Each structure stands twice: as C-alpha cells, then as structure tokens.
Amino acid sequence: MVIQETLRLYPPSPTLAREVLTDMKIGEIHVPKGVNLWTMVATLHTDTDIWGPDALKFKPERFEKGIAGACKNHYSYLPFGFGQRVCVGQNLAMVELKILMALILSNFSFDLSPKYVHSPVMRMIIEPKDGVNLLIKQL
Numbered sequence: 467m468v469i470q471e472t473l474r475l476y477p478p479s480p481t482l483a484r485e486v487l488t489d490m491k492i493g494e495i496h497v498p499k500g501v502n503l504w505t506m507v508a509t510l511h512t513d514t515d516i517w518g519p520d521a522l523k524f525k526p527e528r529f530e531k532g533i534a535g536a537c538k539n540h541y542s543y544l545p546f547g548f549g550q551r552v553c554v555g556q557n558l559a560m561v562e563l564k565i566l567m568a569l570i571l572s573n574f575s576f577d578l579s580p581k582y583v584h585s586p587v588m589r590m591i592i593e594p595k596d597g598v599n600l601l602i603k604q605l
C-alpha cells in the first residue's frame with residue numbers, strides 16, 4: 467500500500483503519450499491522424515473527483531481494498547501505463563521494490579535531514595529537484 471500510494475503521488479512517468487494512427491472521434495472531439503495525445507498521469511492521480519477530498523494527502527490505507535477500492539475508476543491509476551504498451555516489468559518492479567524496502571528497513575532507520583526540501587519536479591520523469599537528504603542510521 468505504501469508503494470502504491472508513493473506511485474500515485476509521484477508516478478515516475480508523469481505523462482503517457484500515444485500517437486493517433488487514423489482519424490478518430492473521442493466523444494464529440496475529432497482527433498486527426500498524427501496527433502500526439504498525452505495523458506497527464508500525475509493530474510489524474512490527484513483529481514479530487516476520483517480520489518476524494520484528501521487526494522493530495524499521503525494515505526497508503528486508501529489501497530487497503532485494492533486499486534478499485536481506492537478510486538472511482540481503476541483506469542485512473544496508471545503508474546505503469548495501460549493497454550498494449552503497458553509496462554512489461556510492472557510485476558517484477560513491485561516485487562523488487564518490496565524486497566528492497568524489506569532489506570533496507572531491516573538494516574537501517576531513516577529521518578529526513580533538516581536540509582530536505584520537498585521539491586518534486588516533472589521532467590521526463592518525476593525528480594526531486596533538490597535531492598533527497600536523509601539521515602540514515604545502521605540498526
């Protein structure tokens with residue numbers, strides 16, 4: 467749940483792009499061939515209509531009943547993309563993250579350094595503009 471909530475608020479890939487291959491309509495909107503459509507994942511992940519009034523709050527327990535329980539429409543949670551080009555490594559990534567967190571947390575404790583400034587910026591991926599300054603102690 468902590469990993470899912472982290473990927474919701476800070477999706478490493480904050481946008482997804484698709485090129486329209488043939489003229490098409492989305493609702494009433496005509497979309498010509500060749501247009502690039504961008505899905506703003508980070509915006510979708512923090513929409514209060516989808517996630518509730520606490521959408522900007524870090525609240526891992528919102529996932530206690532899975533993705534469907536956390537939001538109104540599970541296509542609104544896209545840290546690994548969707549459709550035919552969905553991330554092929556998503557299951558591996560989730561297992562790796564769980565193992566990594568378990569190994570780190572069983573050997574070290576963490577505090578935020580007084581130097582830490584919360585400054586996520588969206589570039590090609592979401593990055594901490596001022597780095598992540600931590601105070602780490604071996605247990």
Ligand code: HEM
Nearest residue numbers: 478479482545546547548550551552553554555556558559
């Ligand atoms: C937290 C970790 C990861 C995140 C957030 C992530 C996210 C993504 C996203 C958003 C896409 C684009 C999906 C789309 O356009 O719909 C993608 C594609 C892809 N990812 Fe990941 N990924 C992660 C880890 C991995 C790992 C561990 C692997 C391989 C071992 C991997 C391999 C790929 C590949 C090959 C694609 C291209 C799939 C295609 O175009 O058909 N990813 N990933």
